[in-house]
Amino acid sequence: MGKPLARLKDVAEKTGFSINTVSLALRDSPRIPPETKVIIREAASELNYLPNYVAKSLVNQETKSIGLILTDLENPILTHVAQAIENHLAKAGYTTLFATSNNNLEVETRMIETFRARRADGMLIFPTHHRRLDHIRALRQRNYPVVLLVGAGDSGIDAVSMNEQLGAHKAVSHLIGNGHRAIGLIDPAPALGNAEKKEGYLQAHADAGLVADPELFVDPKGHSAEAGYWAMATLMARDIRPTAVFAANDSLALGVLRYCAQAGIRVPADIAIVGFDNIEFAEFAVTPLTTVDYNASRVSQLAVERVIELIRRRDELPPPRNTQVTPDLVVRESSAGLRGLG
Amino acid sequence: MGKPLARLKDVAEKTGFSINTVSLALRDSPRIPPETKVIIREAASELNYLPNYVAKSLVNQETKSIGLILTDLENPILTHVAQAIENHLAKAGYTTLFATSNNNLEVETRMIETFRARRADGMLIFPTHHRRLDHIRALRQRNYPVVLLVGAGDSGIDAVSMNEQLGAHKAVSHLIGNGHRAIGLIDPAPALGNAEKKEGYLQAHADAGLVADPELFVDPKGHSAEAGYWAMATLMARDIRPTAVFAANDSLALGVLRYCAQAGIRVPADIAIVGFDNIEFAEFAVTPLTTVDYNASRVSQLAVERVIELIRRRDELPPPRNTQVTPDLVVRESSAGLRGLG
DNA sequence: ACTGTTTGTAGGAGCGTTAATACGAAAGTT
DNA sequence: AACTTTCGTATTAACGCTCCTACAAACAGT
Numbered sequence: 001m002g003k004p005l006a007r008l009k010d011v012a013e014k015t016g017f018s019i020n021t022v023s024l025a026l027r028d029s030p031r032i033p034p035e036t037k038v039i040i041r042e043a044a045s046e047l048n049y050l051p052n053y054v055a056k057s058l059v060n061q062e063t064k065s066i067g068l069i070l071t072d073l074e075n076p077i078l079t080h081v082a083q084a085i086e087n088h089l090a091k092a093g094y095t096t097l098f099a100t101s102n103n104n105l106e107v108e109t110r111m112i113e114t115f116r117a118r119r120a121d122g123m124l125i126f127p128t129h130h131r132r133l134d135h136i137r138a139l140r141q142r143n144y145p146v147v148l149l150v151g152a153g154d155s156g157i158d159a160v161s162m163n164e165q166l167g168a169h170k171a172v173s174h175l176i177g178n179g180h181r182a183i184g185l186i187d188p189a190p191a192l193g194n195a196e197k198k199e200g201y202l203q204a205h206a207d208a209g210l211v212a213d214p215e216l217f218v219d220p221k222g223h224s225a226e227a228g229y230w231a232m233a234t235l236m237a238r239d240i241r242p243t244a245v246f247a248a249n250d251s252l253a254l255g256v257l258r259y260c261a262q263a264g265i266r267v268p269a270d271i272a273i274v275g276f277d278n279i280e281f282a283e284f285a286v287t288p289l290t291t292v293d294y295n296a297s298r299v300s301q302l303a304v305e306r307v308i309e310l311i312r313r314r315d316e317l318p319p320p321r322n323t324q325v326t327p328d329l330v331v332r333e334s335s336a337g338l339r340g341l342g
Numbered sequence: 343m344g345k346p347l348a349r350l351k352d353v354a355e356k357t358g359f360s361i362n363t364v365s366l367a368l369r370d371s372p373r374i375p376p377e378t379k380v381i382i383r384e385a386a387s388e389l390n391y392l393p394n395y396v397a398k399s400l401v402n403q404e405t406k407s408i409g410l411i412l413t414d415l416e417n418p419i420l421t422h423v424a425q426a427i428e429n430h431l432a433k434a435g436y437t438t439l440f441a442t443s444n445n446n447l448e449v450e451t452r453m454i455e456t457f458r459a460r461r462a463d464g465m466l467i468f469p470t471h472h473r474r475l476d477h478i479r480a481l482r483q484r485n486y487p488v489v490l491l492v493g494a495g496d497s498g499i500d501a502v503s504m505n506e507q508l509g510a511h512k513a514v515s516h517l518i519g520n521g522h523r524a525i526g527l528i529d530p531a532p533a534l535g536n537a538e539k540k541e542g543y544l545q546a547h548a549d550a551g552l553v554a555d556p557e558l559f560v561d562p563k564g565h566s567a568e569a570g571y572w573a574m575a576t577l578m579a580r581d582i583r584p585t586a587v588f589a590a591n592d593s594l595a596l597g598v599l600r601y602c603a604q605a606g607i608r609v610p611a612d613i614a615i616v617g618f619d620n621i622e623f624a625e626f627a628v629t630p631l632t633t634v635d636y637n638a639s640r641v642s643q644l645a646v647e648r649v650i651e652l653i654r655r656r657d658e659l660p661p662p663r664n665t666q667v668t669p670d671l672v673v674r675e676s677s678a679g680l681r682g683l684g
Numbered sequence: 685a686c687t688g689t690t691t692g693t694a695g696g697a698g699c700g701t702t703a704a705t706a707c708g709a710a711a712g713t714t
Numbered sequence: 715a716a717c718t719t720t721c722g723t724a725t726t727a728a729c730g731c732t733c734c735t736a737c738a739a740a741c742a743g744t
Contacts, residue, residue, distance in 0.1 A: 004403075005458070007700060018724050023702065031722070048484075053460045054399045055700035058729045061346075063396060065460075068440075073425040076418065083415040083442055090441060090453075095460060098410070098440035099432060100425055111432075116347070118395045118407075118437060225626040251622070258626045280593070284567040284600045286628040349730060360694045365732065373692070397730035400699045689742070697734085706725070713718075 006047035014043045026051070057119065065095040066307060067115030067123040070149075071103045075223060075249065076279040077294045078126065081149065084300035085124060092308055094121070103128045109135050116144070122307045124149060130194040133157060143317055145310030147303050151196060153322055158310065160303040160323040164276075167292035167327035168200025169207075171246055171274045174290070174329055176208045179339030180244040180272060185217045186231045186256065187248035197248050197276065215240040220252055228255025236263070243271060243339055250275040250282045253289055257334070261286055272335040283332070290335035293328045348389035356385045368393070399461065407437040408649060409457030409465040412491075413445045417565060417591065418621040419636045420468065423491065426642035427466060434650055436463070445470045451477050458486070464649045466491060472536035475499060485659055487652035489645050493538060495664055500652065502645040502665040506618075509634035509669035510542025511549075513588055513616045516632070516671055518550045521681030522586040522614060527559045528573045528598065529590035539590050539618070557582040562594055570597025578605070585613060585681055592617040592624045595631055599676070603628055614677040625674070632677035635670045 011026075012019045017040065025032045025040040026049075032040075057063040066089060073079050086096045097120055101108035105128050112135065115123055122145035125136060133155050139146050140157050148159040175183050183201075190198045198217075205212045215238055220231035228247055232255065235242065247253035253275030260267050267273055267287045275282055275291040282289040302323055310317060353368075354361045359382065367374045367382040368391075374382075399405040408431060415421050428438045439462055443450035447470050454477065457465055464487035467478060475497050481488050482499050490501035517525050525543075532540045540559075547554045557580055562573035570589055574597065577584065589595035595617030602609050609615055609629045617624055617633040624631040644665055652659055 009700080019700090020702085020725080021723055023700095024723090027702090033722070036722080050455065050459045052700050054396055054405060055729090056702080057396045058400055058700080058731090059702045061729075065439075073415070073421045076421075079415045079418075079421045082424075082440075086440055086442055087444070095456060096440045097407075098424075098428055098438045100428055102429070113392065114437060117392045225622055229626070254623060254626050261628065280567055281596060281623050284571070284596050286603065351730080361730090362695075362732085363693055366693090369732090375692070378692080394730055397699090398732080400701090400730080401732045403699075685744105687743090689740100691738105691740075693737090693739105695734105695736075697732105699731090699733105700729105702728085704725105704727085707723090709721085709723105711718100711720075714716095 005052070006044075006049040007052070008049075010047055011040060011044045011049055014047060015040055062121050062311075063119050064093055065097055065118070065120050066311075067097040067099070067111070067118075067120040068125075069099050069101055069108060069111050069115075069123065070126045071128055072100050075251070075277070077249070077277045077296055080294075080296035081126070081300050084297045085304055088301055088304040092304065094308075101128050105129060105132060112136070112139065122146065122311050124303055124307055126150060129192060130196075132193070140317075140320065143314060145307055145314060145317070147307045147310070149299065149303055150194070151322065151324060155322075156320055158306055158320045158322070160299055160306055161325065162294050162299060162327050163324040164196040164327075165200040165203070166324075167276060167294075167329075168197040168246070169204045170200075170327070170329040171276065171290075171292050172201045172204035173207070174331065175244045175246065175272060175274060175335065176204060176210065178244075178272065178335065178337070181210065181339075182216060182240060182242045182244070183212070184232075184235050184242040184245040185212070185248075186220050186228060186235070186245060186252050187217070188220050188223055188227070189248060191219050191221075201246060213240060216242060223249055223251055225251045225255035225258065228252030229259045230255070232256040232259040244273070244335070245271060246274050246276075248276055250277045250279045250289060250291055253291070253334075254281065254285055257286055257289070267334050268336050272337070272339075274335050278330055282330075285334075287334045288332035290332045291330050293330050295325055295327065298325050347394070348386075348391040349394070350391075352389055353382065353386045353391055356389065357382055404463050404653075405461050406435055407439055407460070407462050408653075409439045409441070409453070409460075409462040410467075411441050411443055411450060411453050411457075411465065412468045413470055414442050417593070417619070419591070419619045419638055422636075422638035423468070423642050426639045427646055430643055430646040434646065436650075443470050447471060447474060454478070454481065464488065464653050466645055466649055468492060471534060472531075472538075474535065482659075482662065485656060487649055487656060487659070489649045489652070491641065491645060492536070493664065493666060497664075498662055500648055500662045500664070502641055502648055503667065504636050504641060504669050505666040506538040506669075507542040507545070508666075509618065509636075509671075510539040510588070511546045512542075512669070512671040513618065513632075513634050514543045514546035515549070516673065517586045517588065517614060517616060517677060518546060518552065520586075520614065520677065520679070523552065523681075524558060524582060524584045524586070525554070526574075526577050526584035526587040527554070527590075528562050528570060528577070528587060528594050529559070530562050530565055530569070531590060533561050533563075543588060555582060558584060565591055565593055567593045567597035567600065570594030571601045572597070574598040574601040586615070586677070587613060588616050588618075590618055592619045592621045592631060592633055595633070595676075596623065596627055599628055599631070609676050610678050614679070614681075616677050620672055624672075627676075629676045630674035632674045633672050635672050637667055637669065640667050
C-alpha cells in the first residue's frame with residue numbers, strides 16, 4: 001500500500017487531542033466545537049491524512065463496495081452496462097469490485113467467493129448460465145443482497161434485465177409484418193440454456209398463425225461478427241431460402257451483413273436483417289442496421305437502485321423482484337421494404 | 343454484508359481449539375498436525391467459514407487489490423484492456439477495483455483518493471490528460487506503486503503502453519509509400535494535450551521529405567463513429583482534397599467510411615482510409631479497414647507484471663520505466679492500391 | 685536422572701477505526 | 715449555595731485477524 005499513511009493517532013499527536021476527538025472532528029460531529037475542528041482538519045490535511053477504509057469497514061461491518069461479475073466485455077452492451085453501473089455506484093458512494101467469468105461457471109463461483117470474502121455489501125451478476133443459478137440462490141438464501149442482470153423469472157433471486165423475449169418478439173413481428181415468412185434465427189443462447197430470444201421469435205410466429213421451420217435455426221457457437229459470418233454461410237448452404245434473418249446481437253448481424261456484401265446478396269432487397277442491442281456501429285454499418293435497443297443505462301440504474309435497496313434492508317430482505325425493461329425496436333435501412341405475400 | 347459469516351472464533355468454539363490454532367490450521371501451517379487440520383477444515387466448511395479479507399488486510403497491511411482507472415469504456419480497446427487486466431490480476435490473486443473518470447480530471451483525482459483510502463496495493467491508470475500528471479506523480483513520489491497505461495516519457499512515473507507515435511508513423515508511411523500526398527488527419531487527442539499520433543504523422547512526412555498542410559487536420563471533438571462522420575464532412579468541405587485519411591481510432595474511421603458510402607466516395611479507389619486499434623469491426627466493415635493493431639493483451643500483461651513488481655519492491659521502488667509495445671500495421675482493403683505520383 | 689530440544693497449542697498485543705461510556709469543568713437552575 | 719445540565723474531551727472495548735511469544739508435554743542426548 002505504499003508508504004504508510006498518516007493515521008488518526010498521528011493527527012492526534014500533532015494536535016494534542018485524543019484519537020477519539022480527532023475521529024469525531026473529522027467526521028464533523030456536533031460535539032466538537034468549530035475552532036477545534038479547524039485545527040484538526042488543518043493538521044490532518046498537512047499530514048495528508050486519508051481515512052483507512054479497511055479499518056472503518058471492519059468496525060462498521062460494511063465495506064461500501066459491491067461486486068460486479070460479468071461474463072466478459074466482448075459484447076459492447078455489457079461494456080455499457082459495466083460503465084453505467086460503475087457510475088451509478090460511485091454516485092451512491094460505492095466502489096465497484098470488478099470481475100469477468102469468461103463464461104466459466106467455476107470461475108464465476110470462485111469470484112463470488114472472493115467477493116464474499118472481501119465482504120462486498122452486495123453483488124450484481126450477469127451469470128454464465130441463465131438456469132444454473134443454485135450457487136447464486138444460496139447467497140440470496142443467506143440474506144445476501146444479489147441482483148441478476150438477466151431475466152430470471154421464478155429463480156427466487158432479484159433480477160433487473162431487458163425483456164429479451166419481448167424484444168425478439170418485436171423484431172420478428174416487424175419482419176413478419178413486412179411480409180417475411182422464412183426468417184432465419186442466428187442465436188447461440190438456446191444451446192447454453194437461455195432461450196428467451198428464441199421464445200420471442202417463436203411466439204411472434206405463433207401470434208401470426210405461422211410455424212417456423214427448424215431448418216431456419218443456426219447456432220453460431222459464439223457471439224462475434226466472425227461467428228455471425230460463419231452462421232450466415234451455414235444458413236445459406238441449406239436448402240431453405242430465408243428472406244430475412246434475425247440475429248441475437250449486433251455483432252452477429254454485422255457478420256451477416258459482411259457475408260451478404262461478399263456474396264453479392266443485397267440488403268434489404270434480397271434479405272432483410274435485424275440485430276439486437278443497438279450498439280454504436282449498428283447505425284454506422286454498410287447498411288444501417290434495424291435492431292432492438294438495449295437500454296443499458298436504464299437497466300443499470302434500476303439494478304443499482306435495487307441492490308442498494310436490498311443492502312438497506314438486509315436484515316429482512318423483501319421478496320425477490322424480477323424487473324423487466326421494455327425494449328424499443330429501432331427500424332433502419334436493413335429491414336426496409338415490404339415483401340410480396342404469397 | 344448479508345448475514346454475519348462465521349469467524350475463526352466460531353470454528354474454534356466448535357472444535358475446542360483456540361482461535362490461533364484454527365487460524366494456523368486453515369493457513370496450512372506445518373506446526374499443526376494433519377489430523378488436527380482435517381478436523382478444523384471440516385468444521386470450517388460446515389460453518390461455511392470464509393476468511394475475512396477486511397480483517398486480514400488490516401493486520402497484513404496489504405489488501406491484495408489494485409485500482410484500475412480508465413477514462414471510459416466507449417473505446418473498444420479500453421474494454422479489451424480492462425478485461426485483460428482483470429484476468430491477469432485475478433490470476434495473480436488480486437481483486438480489481440474499477441472506476442471510470444469520464445475524461446474528467448476531477449473525477450480521476452477523486453477516484454485515486456478513494457482507492458488510496460481503500461488501501462489498494464497499487465493502481466493502473468489510463469489518465470484523462472497525458473500531460474497533467476502531477477496528482478499521479480505525487481503518488482509515485484510517496485512510494486506508491488502506479489503504472490500509467492499511456493506513453494509518458496519523462497513523467498517520472500512507470501508506464502506501459504502502445505507506441506502510438508510509431509504506430510501512426512507506420513500507418514502514414516504506408517499511405518505515403520502508396521503514393522498519397524494529401525493525407526487527412528482526424529485526431530481529437532492533440533487538443534487534449536496528447537499529440538503522439540500527430541507526431542508520428544508529422545514524422546512520417548518529414549522522413550519522406552514532405553510537409554503536411556495544416557488544412558488537412560481536423561479535430562473531431564470526440565472519438566465516436568459519429569464524430570468521425572462529422573469530421574470527414576468537415577474535411578471534405580474544405581478546399582484541400584485529400585486522397586487518404588488517417589483516423590486516430592477505428593470508431594472514427596468507421597464514421598469516415600460511412601460518410602464516404604453516403605457521399606458516393608469509393609474506398610479505396612477515391613480515398614484510402616487507415617484507422618487505429620484494430621477493433622473487431624474493423625475487419626467486418628463495408629470495406630475491411632487497414633488499421634494499426636493495438637496489442638491490448640500484451641500491454642495489459644506487461645502493465646500488470648510491472649505493478650506487481652512495484653508492489654513487491656514497495657519500500658525501495660526501482661526507477662520508473664517507460665515500456666512501449668511496438669504495434670503492427672494490418673493492411674486490408676481500405677488502403678489498397680497505388681496512387682500515381684505527382 | 686538432568687538438561688535441551690522439539691512439538692502442539694494457547695495467550696496477548698496490535699492493525700486503524702468507531703461507539704459507548706466516563707468524567708471533569710463550566711454554566712444554568714432553584 | 716447546592717444541584718443539575720451541558721459541553722468538551724478522554725478512556726475503553728470492540729471488529730476479525732495474524733504475529734510474537736509463552737508454555738506445557740513429549741522426546742531426545744549424555
